[in-house]
Amino acid sequence: MKIRIVDAFTDRPFAGNPAGVVILDSGTFPEAERLQRIASEVNLSETAFAHPLPPGGEADWALRWFTPATEVDLCGHATLATAHVLHTTGVASGTVRHATRSGVLRTTARGDGTLSLDFPTAPLTPATAPPGLAEALGASPLSVHDTGKQVGDLLVELADEAAVRALKPDFRSLTSCSRRGVIATAAAEDPSGAYDFVSRGFFPGVGIDEDPVTGSAHTALAPFWSARLGRDDLIGLQASARSGLVRTSLRGERTLLTGSAVTVIDGELLAGL
DSSP states (O other), X not given: OEEEEEEESOSSTTSSEEEEEEEOSSSSOOOHHHHHHHHHHHOSSEXXXXXXXXXXXXXXXXXXXXXXXXXXXXXXXXXXXXXXXXXXXXXXXXXXXXXXXXXXXXXXXXXXXXXXXXXXXOOOEEOOOOTTHHHHHTSOOSEEEEOHHHHOEEEEXXXXXXXXXXXXXXXXXXXXXXXXXXXXXXXXXXXXXSOSEEEEEEEGXXXXXXXXXOTTTHHHHHHHHHHHHTOSEEEEEEOSSSOEEEEEEEETTEEEEEEOEEEEEEEEOOSOO
16 A cells, blocks of 8 residues: 655645655545554654545545544645645546545645645634643733634734744643644734745644644634735745745635645555555
C-alpha cells in the first residue's frame, strides 16, 4: 500500500505543513484503531486516509484525518495533500467530492497548478478570555472569538505581527483554554506586502504543540479579517518555523482555501493495513 508525505500550502519542499496520505484500494476503511496506529507511526500533525466510493453518489471519495493522538472532524492541509495525490497520480481530475465528518467537501484543481478547498465558514462569536489564557500564550489578547463546534478553537487577536511571531506558549497550560486549540492572529505589518494577516496555531490538546499551517483555522480567519479589511479575497501567512501561505475567499457560508502542494516522499506501507 502506497504512503506519501506531501507538504501542503507551499510550492517548495520542506516548507508548509507535511501530511501523510494513504489511498486505499478497498471500498471501506479498516478499524479506527489501525488507522490511529499508522498516524501515530507517521507522527505528523495529520495523516489522511481515503478510499473510493461507488459512482452515482453524493461524493467520490471517503476521507478521514488522524493526528498522532486522535481522529479529527476537519483538516485543511491533509485534504489539500490528498487532493494533490489524487490529481498528480491521475486518479482524479477537476473537482473531487470528499465524504467526511464535516459533510461533503469539494477540492478543485485550478489552471495555475493550485488546489482550492470548499469548506464551511466557521461562525465567530465574541468570547471572554478564559482564565490563564494571556499567561499561557505570553501575550494579552485584543479580542477573543469562539470559532464554533466544527473548528473548536479560540481565535485570539494580538496587537501586531511581531507579537504573534514572538509567542512562546506554555503548551500544558494552553490545553485547558479551548476544545481543540488556539489561533493567534494579527494584521500584517506591511499592508501592501505579500500577505494580509498572520497567524499561528497551537493544538496541544490533540497532540500538536504548534501546527505549521492550519487550513481549517483559516475558515475562521477569513471572516474575521474580511470584516476588518473590507475584502473577501485575502492571503494569510501562518508564521510557523516552516511557514505557508493560504489564499482565502469568503463566500458567505463557505470559504475557499487555495494553495499549492509538493510530494516529498513516495513509499510503501509494509505493515498496519
